[in-house]
Amino acid sequence: MRKTELTRFRKLLQEEKDRVTSSLAKHEKIIKHTDDQSGLETGKAHSNHMADQGSDEFQYETTIKTANTEGRYLYNIEEALVRIEDGSYGKCIECNKAIGIPRLKRLPYTRMCIECKEKDEAGTL
Ligand SMILES: [Zn+2]
Incomplete structure (x- = not known):
């Protein structure tokens, strides 16, 4: 970033x-x-x-x-x-990839990228 x-x-x-x-x-x-x-x-x-x-x-x-x-x-x-x-x-705590800026703008405190967050919520992480 x-x-x-x-x-x-x-x-x-x-x-x-x-x-x-x-x-x-x-x-x-x-x-x-x-x-x-x-x-x-x-x-x-x-x-x-x-x-x-x-x-x-x-x-x-x-x-x-x-x-x-x-x-x-x-x-x-x-x-x-x-x-x-x-x-x-700005880095995902799960996959270590950069979290997208648009996502950070919406959720500045997020620790996961959208892919990992979705997996986390679905319980498949
Ligand atoms: Zn991730």
Whole structure:
């Protein structure tokens, strides 16, 4: 991969990392707050009594699920940044061939080329 491309992917991943990190921090704050006070932080103190218990719980569950997804996503982004630094970024971890640039543009943190990913998902790798 050309250095200019690598620099562009590093910037893209860094921006995505910052975005997900702050979003995750916000969700973790909501989860922690809910654990502490068994009520969601709505930012509007007077709206608390309007929300029924059921929707609060649903929102809490959704927030936990979102935070979990973000946590995994963040892990993948951080790993990709490490691979940029050690020079293995853009190469498939299975067949060691270059992952296509269009695929990396869609999934900058991917570790497998499309062929290996398809095999992996089909369970034939
Ligand atoms: Zn491959």
